Amino acid sequence: MLTLYSFGPGANSLKPLLALYEKGLEFTPRFVDPTRFEHHEDWFKKINPRGQVPALDHDGHIITESTVICEYLEDAFPEAPRLRPVDPVNIAEMRVWTKWVDEYFCWCVSTIGWERMIGPMARALSDEEFEAKVARIPVPEQRTKWRTARAGFPKDVLAEEMRKIGVSVNRLEMRLAESPWLAGDEFTLADVCNFAIANGMQNGFSDIVNREATPHLVAWIEKINDRPACKTMFAHSKSEFADRGRKVTA
Structure with missing residues (x-):
């Protein structure tokens, strides 16, 4: 199971969010509201002690740093559409x-x-x-x-x-x-x-x-x-504010 904690489709949070949609992976998006400083709340610091997004939870394993998450998805899901060249x-x-x-x-x-x-x-x-x-x-x-x-x-x-x-x-x-x-x-x-x-x-x-x-x-x-993946990402992300735990399939 994949859960991505992010600020939504912008800046560093956009990197793994778009990668997930491009690869067509099922995941649960969790919007962390920066205007409410949710990334500094205790519940989130239990996920990432540095209090920073994005953070990916893959079956209980927490992966942080946006570009590292993107590379991790390539390694963990090689059967999904590639975003890393072969050569x-x-x-x-x-x-x-x-x-x-x-x-x-x-x-x-x-x-x-x-x-x-x-x-x-x-x-x-x-x-x-x-x-x-x-x-x-x-x-x-x-x-x-x-x-x-x-x-x-x-x-x-x-x-x-x-x-x-x-x-x-x-x-x-x-x-x-x-x-x-x-x-x-x-x-x-x-x-x-x-x-x-x-x-x-x-x-x-x-x-x-x-x-x-x-x-x-x-x-x-x-x-x-x-x-298509980018359009889907922006369309789905609009509802993350209202329904942060909704599971989506890209």
Whole structure:
């Protein structure tokens, strides 16, 4: 039995969520509400002591870290549709892209997201409420990040992160101008993991991600959104807020 705990179809939570739908695996989605800080509640920290999503429960075995979960699904369910190439060279190419998104692309986009969304959420709390929430965060670095977001990230930090986003967008555009998918001719975890961060940038970062400046990147985002598994994921995820324990079959 598979149960995925996540924030729903966005950012790192989207990676294993889309992988599950692409592979056609039956699973139980459990939405963890970030606006209610559910990932820092005791019940969830029993699942992942770090208080972070996504987390996959496979017959009582807990797998964490979004890209690791995606690779785990490839190993645990080899009979399901593949999201990892067969050829070792192509596997290496795929992992270059999944490593890059985890170590570079995700972080710069995340900082801007924290500034735009988490900061206002944190500032809406009273000092007492905020300190009570922060006290429940198990990872010291995350407590620091929440305090920084509440105060507002320094302008030089935001400027540097925007520069890195520009570098990231350019790298994706250049690659997709020469290849239909990031790791070659096949749709792989390279696309799943980078799509998780890039999807929506044509709205949130429309000055640099648009049909004129990045036609290949926008076309790739739209192509993935048009995949049946992706459409099903978004359609089913809308009801996760109301029915978090519903079992679905992709």
